[in-house]
Amino acid sequence: MNHLLTVKDVYAGYIKGLYILQGINFHINPGELVAVIGPNGAGKSTLAKAIFGLLTPSSGEINFKGESIGGLKPNEIVQRGMCYVPQISNVFAALSVEENLEMGGFICKGSLNALKDKIYTMFPVLAQRRRQKAGTLSGGERQMLGMGRALMLDPDLLILDEPSAALSPLLVNSVFEQIQAINQTGKAIILVEQNARKALEMADRGYVLENGVDRATGSGKELLDNPKIGELYLGVAYQKES
């Protein structure tokens, strides 16, 4: 199968000569849900940024739909069918829910109303709050708006950077259910998560990052069932059910 996205031997960082990603390899197939986990500072968010063009790789290759995208800017990458929801600042706080969705669809060629209706059907809570300022939404509602805004472009690949960050356990469950629902519509999702156990439970596959490389990979279940990975990488959050 042709991979939707391939990252090959990528080195990238924020400061010249200091690589955070140190020869990382990664791929995702069409429609897959792939979790990226690992300790703090492992380079998970940096990988997401490099894929989305927020960081230019010093070397290596990034291919999306069979074409090289290494060095392209985010606005060019969006046009090719990829969206990214950052960990923070993922909505315009001063704008209403509706305006946020419209901003998300600014490069859409089709009907904005039809797209908004689709998002409101997927996230009914956003429909109820369509006139409310995004800054007044709860953490979970904001995450849903961030995802909804990205979905306005009908991407083939959605990158979510720690969507569960700073959410209460109840909201985490509801955001994760939404992520699964989005995936079931056929969209591939890269899920960068601190909440490793939950992310692996619902992922088709996972990558464990450490020091900027892909230390381990496998199906979500394989990674969860591997006691060494549990002990080393899933930390205190990891408790294997008997």
Ligand SMILES: Nc1ncnc2c1ncn2[C@@H]1O[C@H](COP(=O)(O)OP(=O)(O)OP(=O)(O)O)[C@@H](O)[C@H]1O
């Ligand atoms: N803008 C930046 N400028 C310089 N260094 C940065 C920048 N952003 C991240 N880093 C550094 O890159 C390394 C990897 O950070 P990254 O955010 O990719 O890790 P992470 O695996 O996502 O961690 P966490 O789970 O804590 O979010 C860290 O050492 C971090 O300090």
